[in-house]
Amino acid sequence: MSAAPRLAVDIGGTFTDVVLEAGPQRFTTKVLTTPRAPEDAVVAGTRTVLAQAGLGFPDIGVFIHGTTLATNAIIERKGAKTALIATQGFRDVLEIADEGRYDQYDIFIDKPRQLVPRSLRFTVPERIDVHGAVRLPLDEDAVRAVAARLKDAGIESVAVAFIHSYANGAHEARVRAILQEERPGLWVSLSSEVAPEMREYERTSTTVANAYVQPLMAGYLQRLSDAFAAEGSQAPIHLMTSGGSLASLDAARRFPIRLVESGPAGGAILAAHIAAERREPKVLSFDMGGTTAKICLIEDMEPLKGRSFEVDRAARFLKGSGLPVRIPVIEMVEIGAGGGSIARVDALKRITVGPDSAGSEPGPASYGRGGEDPTVTDADLWLGIIDPERFAGGTIRLSMARAESVLDTAIAAPLSLDTDLAARGVAEIVDENMANAARVHAVERGLVLKDHTLIAFGGAAPLHAARLAEKLGIKRILIPPDAGVGSAVGFLRAPAAYELVRSRYMRLDRFDAAVASGLLQDMSREARALATTAAGGAPLSEARAAFMRYRGQGHEIVVELPLRPLQESDAARLRESFEAEYRRLFQRHIPGAVIEALSWTVFVGTQAVPPMPLTAPTRRPRPAPIGHRAVHTARGGRRDTPLYARADFAPGMTVSGPAIIVEEGTSTFVSDAFEAMLDAGGALVLERKADGASPFGA
Secondary structure (H helix, E strand, C coil), X not given: CCXXXXXXXXXXXXXXXXXXXXXXXXXXXXXXXXXXXXXXXXXXHHHHHHHHHCCCHHHCCEEEEEECHHHHHHHHCCCCCEEEEEECCCCCHHHXXXXXXXXXXXXXXXXXXXXXXXXXXXXXXXXXXXXXXXXXXXXXXXXXXXXXXXXXXXXXXXEEECCCCCCCCHHHHHHHHHHHHHCCCCEEEEHHHHCCCCCHHHHHHHHHHHHHHHHHHHHHHHHHHHHHHHCCCCCCEEXXXXXXXXXXXXXXXXXXXXXXXXXXXXXXXXXXXXXXXXXXXXXXXXXXCCCCEEEEEEECCEECXXXXXXXXXXXXXXXXXXXXXXXXXXXCXXXXXXXXXXXXXXXXXXXXXEEEEXXXXXXXXXXXXXXXXXXXXXXXXXXXXXXXXXXXXXCCCCCHHXXXXXXXXXXXXXXXXXXXXXXXXXXXXXXXHHHHHHHHHHHCCCCCHHHCEEXXXXXXXXXXXXXXXXXXXXXXXXXXXXXXXXXXXXXXXCCEEEEEEEEEEEEHHHCCHHHHHHHHHHHHHHHHHHHHHXXXXXXXXXXXXXXXXXXXXXXXXXXXXXXXXXXXXXXXXXXXXXXXXXXXXXXXXXXXXXXXXXXXXXXXXXXXXXXXXXXXXXXXXXXXXXXXXXXXXXXXXXXXXXXXXXXXXXXXXXXECCEEEEXXXXXXXXXXCEEEEEXXXXXXXXXXXXXXXXXXXX
């Protein structure tokens, strides 16, 4: 990447976070997101950090961007009017799905609402077999007839998903050519390009989702590019992907579905970087912003990654209750638990929090912008862990009176509680929701959370990290520098890369090295072309792998491949590698069983520079407090609690909880169970006290 100033922007549901790194200096700001024109907040925040640095738009060298716009469009069903064209006889792939039920015994189950209604799903005669051979030529007249119906229906975007097109995409490509002739300007997504893999339902669902958000995202990215150009910026714009890498603007326009978890992925990249600096082998990443909370497990300094996830789940933890999207993704769990999450009392007289949020318009009641519902931020303000004068760097003055009013009306009065207990109830429920999500995420992967270090960032996470750690039995917490804009900082640590996955069935006992090598070589060329623009001239490295399984099994495991052309003799080596990985995962392998490869992957990207390890600082006396607040603690009652400015800390300075450490983008609440010290890398380290003794020594 260029040595010129680097800009990173993360658009969230409530705040837009902006970070500028110019040499050794970093400048940050948080501005309220502008939902109707998100680029307005991006430009406004960029002006602020550039002014802080004494720079202008032409000085920006690289612009890295992540956004929740695609995710929100799917969840809120605000994407383009989309149609699906499928192979004749396969109109109902989306409805049939995998024929499973996410809740086996619920007779009133609501299946995920599809993005394309049945009336807008069309079919045409064509057929390609599993090996890519044409069995039935494409009926081009039928395609032209469908094009006329698309015009009558006012369709803006089309997904094309034919049977076995992952093996041969010629028919899909011809459909696109015909549609462009008949309907110039129509957006077209092909499954052979978006998700060229087996498993018809997942491939179709992913292609439909890409088509659904493509006009919205392409329009937004064009407006953003034009806005920066109008300000004099010539910096290339790179987009953060859900897999934790950077994509070019052109790749983002073609495959916007890869951006659906871009903001959270940046946070996971930051947590992995922090873990590598401190040699933390087991980490739980905790990102809590204004709208959602994201939890990710990081093992051996690498976030866990997967090949698919679900958007808009009807049941939070039940697989199959959302819309499947098959793309490279950092595995995490995301729940509606942020500072703006709305609290209420349900019919059973229970306090519930989220998943809906007050967002940025109108925002929490204490913002004074018209919000009428109590939120987590309102509860935190009343409990005393937010300083109303320093919230968001003093750019938003919070109203204690408004927080009290909505808490009393919606929570305290229905439950006959005082305001303190109502606010404490809201805080405890949101903390328990997040703790439960973390427990489920860990159990699904066979991990023990108490062995992990919690890395907390985002505007609200440092406020809740201590209580969350207490609930999970975690003894060590890290709050990185500029934690309030952590995901945007993570964007600046991400590699420029692109990953391709394609399906091509092959048995090892019938291994065709020439076919496999040809496929991998084609994928390498395409991945390099897509990664080169984002790499900005930096050298690229490559990794290859195959997804393999025993015949008859339903899931695959990853086996690494050499970068050279494959040879027939590699079949034996691949068997050995597969069996070794199988034994690692399941203790024993199946001697002599048939092994088959279903999909192949190529990853091309820049190499991340490993961070320098940090040395332990010498302990120093704590800084002088800048004030005091009466804070209501989880153990009941209010305690006089000192406030410290994070900027006043030098490495080794230590304070004992309870304490509040304030900075421009967030505040860290140190409960009385913890002691906090600033380490050599500028991170706050919270360690659990043991029998009254300092965890950091004398």
